[in-house]
Amino acid sequence: MEKYFHHNDRLGIQLPSIDKEWDSLPEDARQSILLHWERIRGMIPDRIHDLEKCINTKQEQLNNEADFERSCQLNSEIADLASTINDLWLWFRTKQDVTEKMHM
Template identity: 40%
Template sequence: MEKYFVYDQRLDLHVPLKTIPWEKLSNDETKAIEVFWETERGKIPTKIKSLDQKMERIQEYLSKEESFKKACEWNDALSNLASIVNDLWLWYRIR
């Protein structure tokens, strides 16, 4: 599947390459690609749930944080996780 997918380390997920030449693929190849993608896509809700739990913990820490510098670090971590969740939702909607 390396010809059709690339591993996205940030998302911890194999995502389809944008240049899959569907019209040049055999039925077996398209079926294998679809099965592989559905397997990867099926991992997304669990990943999102885990990230949401991390975000909730960070929000708890942030609500108690008194150091401005540390609060900025927590906010940065929170925005990075939210960005990943957003990207995962976008990939989840692609069939």
């Protein structure tokens, strides 16, 4: 599956990366890709949960932070984590149109 997926460091999961037309792939390869994607999809909620825990920790730090620059840094980190969660939810919802996403 390594030639059909690549690890995305920001999201912490593998994403589809297919450089061929979906219909040109053999049927067994398409089925393997879809099965692999479903396994990855199944891990997304756990990844989101871990990121939410990080956000909660940073929000607690922010609540107790007196230094303005550090507060700004924490806010930025929280926003980045929230953006990552949003992107993970988009990928999680990708099921029926998974083949279209794989061409991206």
